[in-house]
Every structure is written in C-alpha cells, then in structure tokens.
Amino acid sequence: MNRTVFITGASAGFGAACARLYAAQGDRLVLAARREEPLQALRKELARQTAVHAIALDVRRRKAVQEAVERLPAEFREVDILVNNAGLALGLEPAHEMSLDDWDIMVDTNIKGLLYCTRFILPGMVxxxxxxxxxxxxxxxxxxxxGGNVYGGTKAFVEQFSRNLRADLLGKQVRVTCLAPGMAETEFSMVRFKGDAAKAAQVYADTQALTAADVAGIVTWVTGLPPHVNVNTLEVMSINQSWGHLAVHREAQGRE
Incomplete structure (x- = not known):
C-alpha cells in the first residue's frame, strides 16, 4: 500500500468512484460521509482490497471534523491525498425565490466543510x-x-481558494488541484430536486453526461503524476455539453 487517501462525500458519486480506484491501486482509505449505511457498505466492499477507515461525518461541523482527523488510527494518520468532494446543490429557483435554508446548507457544506477538512489535514502535509x-x-x-446563484458562487470560491492555497504553499512539496466537472450523472440532481426522480432524470435525458468513474479516473490520474507536476485547475465536460449563446431579453415594443 502506497498512500493514505482521505475522501469526503465518499458514500456515493465521485467519492465512492474515487475510493474504488484508489483501493484497486492498494492505497489506504479514509472514507468520510454523512450517510452511515452506504458508507459502511462501501467500507466492507473495499476492505477486501485494502485498509479502510470509515467515519460517519458531517463536514459542516467544525469540531467533528477536527476530532475525526485528530483521532485517526496510527496507520491512517499521515494523509497523503485529500479529496474534498463533499458538496451539493439545492434548488434551481431564481435568487429572489430561493430558500435561505438551502443557501445556508450549500455555503456550510461546499465552502465551510471544505475549509475545515483542509485546515485540519494540511498542517500534517506541510x-x-x-x-x-x-x-x-x-x-x-x-x-x-x-438558478445557479449560490451554488455557482460556492464553486467559484472553491476555485479561487485552491489558487490561493497554491500561493501559500510555494516552496512546499504539497500540490493543490481544483477539478471542475460539468454535467455528471450521479445523485447530484436527485439531491438538488430533493428526491424528485422525474426532474432529476430530465437533466440527463437524451444525452450522455460524464459518469462518476470518468471523474474518478481524472482524480487518480492527477494525483499519480510525478511529484513536481501540479495541475492547478482542470475543467472537464461531456462532449455533449458546451456553452450557449449569451441570453438576451426581448420584449415587444408598443407602436403608436
């Protein structure tokens, strides 16, 4: 076994796919997620291949994150790779109709949770x-x-925070990568639409989106490059997704 990999949001989607690929390489795994049942099922599956430590963890709880890192068993304590994957989108309403509770959850998970995990694991790397x-x-x-309002804002933070980490770590052999996937068919839309399967399915209807395995393959590739190579930011989309034209509001003008 080569490295110790700490993955948040590990019970499904990108996180679970990353865990499977790292396990296949023989890397030790620390798997953290809120949902204990799928987390333990994944731990049991991957324990046949490698050493696995599973933690039921809500990354929004700063003290819980600190305790989880401080109480890691000795063989998992030296984290080589942190995959800050825990995150979500909620709702697709315009800003003036969005739930403030949903905004809080996105900020607390996508921004604060990522900060807590980084802050408690990074000192050991340094x-x-x-x-x-x-x-x-x-x-x-x-x-x-x-409808992307706060979700997009939180992910813009992730990208800029990643750049600033790189600036802070100049001269250290600690790499930082921001991976920015486009449309990917995971539980993402089911979470966004709060279990509405019909709405979620419509997002991926009649097209081929990225898969969790696609993204996990990129994560393991990036972290497998020679130590002097740092991929700063990498944006990836399905070939079936691209940018559209700029939106223009048009309104029929009355004539005298």
Missing part, C-alpha cells in the same frame, strides 16, 4: 513536506446559469 489536495469544483464556478 510538516511532512508532501501531499496533494484535490478540491472538487464545478463548471458552475466559472459559467453562470439561471
């Missing part, structure tokens, strides 16, 4: 002078769309 942090951003952090 002390050992090795490590790699992969922050999962989104194309929504660079390209706005109606």
């Amino acid at each position: 002390a050992r002078n090795r490590g790699h942090i992969v922050n999962i951003g989104s194309t929504a952090g660079a390209w706005p769309y109606p």
Whole structure:
C-alpha cells in the first residue's frame, strides 16, 4: 500500500468512484460521509482490497471534523491525498425565490466543510513536506446559469481558494488541484430536486453526461503524476455539453 487517501462525500458519486480506484491501486482509505449505511457498505466492499477507515461525518461541523482527523488510527494518520468532494446543490429557483435554508446548507457544506477538512489535514502535509489536495469544483464556478446563484458562487470560491492555497504553499512539496466537472450523472440532481426522480432524470435525458468513474479516473490520474507536476485547475465536460449563446431579453415594443 502506497498512500493514505482521505475522501469526503465518499458514500456515493465521485467519492465512492474515487475510493474504488484508489483501493484497486492498494492505497489506504479514509472514507468520510454523512450517510452511515452506504458508507459502511462501501467500507466492507473495499476492505477486501485494502485498509479502510470509515467515519460517519458531517463536514459542516467544525469540531467533528477536527476530532475525526485528530483521532485517526496510527496507520491512517499521515494523509497523503485529500479529496474534498463533499458538496451539493439545492434548488434551481431564481435568487429572489430561493430558500435561505438551502443557501445556508450549500455555503456550510461546499465552502465551510471544505475549509475545515483542509485546515485540519494540511498542517500534517506541510510538516511532512508532501501531499496533494484535490478540491472538487464545478463548471458552475466559472459559467453562470439561471438558478445557479449560490451554488455557482460556492464553486467559484472553491476555485479561487485552491489558487490561493497554491500561493501559500510555494516552496512546499504539497500540490493543490481544483477539478471542475460539468454535467455528471450521479445523485447530484436527485439531491438538488430533493428526491424528485422525474426532474432529476430530465437533466440527463437524451444525452450522455460524464459518469462518476470518468471523474474518478481524472482524480487518480492527477494525483499519480510525478511529484513536481501540479495541475492547478482542470475543467472537464461531456462532449455533449458546451456553452450557449449569451441570453438576451426581448420584449415587444408598443407602436403608436
């Protein structure tokens, strides 16, 4: 076993797919997620291949994150790779109709949760002078769309925070990558639409989106490059997704 990999949001989607690929390489895994049942099922599956430590963790709780890191068993304590994957979108309403509670959850998870995990794991990487942090951003952090308001804002933060980490770590052998996927067919839309399967399915209807395995393959590739190579920011979309024309509001003008 080569490295210790700490993955948040590990119970499904990108996180679970990353865990499977790292396990296949023989890397030790620390898997953190809120939902304990799928988390333990994944732990049991991957324990046949590698050493796995699973933590039921809500990254929004700063003290819980601190305790989870401080109480890591000795064989998992030296984290080589942190995949900050925990994140979500809620709702697609315009800003003036959005739920403030949903906004709070997105900010607390996508921004604060990522900050807490980074802050408690990064000092060990700096002390050992090795490590790699992969922050999962989104194309929504660079390209706005109606209803993306706070979700897009949180992912823009992830990208800029990643850049600033690189600036802070100049001279250290600690790498930082922001990976910004576009449309990917995972539980993302089911979460966004709060379990409305019909709405979620419509997002991916009649097209081929990215898969969790696609994104996980990129994460493991980035972290497998020679130690002197840092991929700063990487945006990836399905070939079936691209940018559209600029929106223009048009209104029929009355004539005298």
